């Protein structure tokens with residue numbers, strides 16, 4: 438496995454692979470990798486001949502009061518996990534390799550971003566789309582792998598790829614959870630012992646929501662009220678949002694039916710955590 442911070446080296450390597458007729462899978466990440474990221478890499482290894490993982494904490498997708506500086510980083514552990522999973526190349530650029538002096542071109546998403554995380558993180562998806570578009574142009578993968586954990590991001594990337602005619606297949610991968618239900622996330626490291634316990638209210642509420650839907654609940658208002666009520670039983674939890682939207686356009690819906698995304702963001706102390714399920 439090779440590690441590089443240079444765009445030109447990634448381009449040269451991918452070009453050489455393509456010349457041999459090999460397919461390329463791509464997993465964009467911000468590092469501090471865990472089994473959630475690994476599930477995407479495994480899928481990429483399964484689907485493609487060669488796999489590129491990017492590790493880049495993208496400043497453009499963080500708001501001013503967010504955790505850019507404290508975001509956890511551990512390149513050594515990340516490299517080990519990538520190597521054992523069968524990744525061929527890690528792209529780990531410095532910020533100025535991605536955003537050169539005078540950088541002023543952006544990918545802005547007009548739809549899909551006014552609800553859910555777009556409400557509290559107004560510049561987030563512009564940053565995500567811009568960096569993912571750039572990474573796609575650098576890596577030119579056949580397939581790119583994204584987790585359903587960030588379901589709005591997955592919908593936004595699918596839309597961007599469609600709208601901008603990118604010749605890339607976007608593969609969505611299921612949420613990977615800890616044994617007790619908490620979604621695996623690099624941000625879980627911010628939680629102290631008490632908060633870690635309290636954080637279980639998210640997955641418990643997701644499972645409650647799924648159960649209510651399985652039992653026949655189709656009214657979004659009723660479902661969301663019951664889920665909110667459950668979240669409010671945890672004193673350390675502060676709800677950012679609990680909403681039901683259509684997965685394709687991230688617009689609110691009154692009816693719970695197939696392909697509706699039920700998503701939440703909840704603060705546990707100062708840590709903002711997300712979780713969701715999609716009605717199947």
Ligand code: AMP
Pocket residue numbers: 465466467468472473474476477582583584585586587610611612613614620621622623
């Ligand atoms: P991040 O490093 O947080 O930007 O995540 C990189 C990719 O890994 C995104 O597509 C995430 O949705 C995905 N991912 C992160 N955590 C999980 C998880 N617990 N299960 C599935 N995918 C995940």
